[in-house]
Amino acid sequence: QVQLVESGGGLVQAGGSLRLSCAASGRTFSSYSMGWFRQAPGKEREFVAVISWNAGRTLYADSVKGRFTISRDNAKNTVYLQMNSLKPEDTAVYSCAASVLGGTYSRIASYDYWGQGTQVTVSS
Numbered sequence: 001q002v003q004l005v006e007s008g009g010g011l012v013q014a015g016g017s018l019r020l021s022c023a024a025s026g027r028t029f030s031s032y033s034m035g036w037f038r039q040a041p042g043k044e045r046e047f048v049a050v051i052s053w054n055a056g057r058t059l060y061a062d063s064v065k066g067r068f069t070i071s072r073d074n075a076k077n078t079v080y081l082q083m084n085s086l087k088p089e090d091t092a093v094y095s096c097a098a099s100v101l102g103g104t105y106s107r108i109a110s111y112d113y114w115g116q117g118t119q120v121t122v123s124s
Helices: none
Strands: 005-006 010-013 018-024 033-039 046-051 056-062 070-073 078-082 092-099 120-124
Touching: 005 092, 018 033, 018 092, 018 120, 033 070, 033 078, 046 070, 046 078, 056 070, 078 092
Parallel strands: 010 120
Antiparallel strands: 005 018, 018 078, 033 046, 033 092, 046 056, 070 078, 092 120
């Protein structure tokens, strides 16, 4: 079992930055790929970014490419999402997820463990 706890969300003005963190329990964190997803009110959950188990590969949604950066520190069992140039349309609950497959996947079904999420609100 893996438990995931997100932090770092909040209220920021458009153009600002936030860094989300996701702390994972368990000894096998370094073997999992880690993804970030978001869900805005009234919308389906959507893929944001993923990093492979060894940080060798990353994948981003087109809507965040060039603005968001995913990274991980396996020594700290933590994955990060640096969000720059935030827009009001980035407002959502952001959740991290772990996949035992280890690769870079954008499909929700590829993930085995989920955090509760952290709210990000971007004001115009």
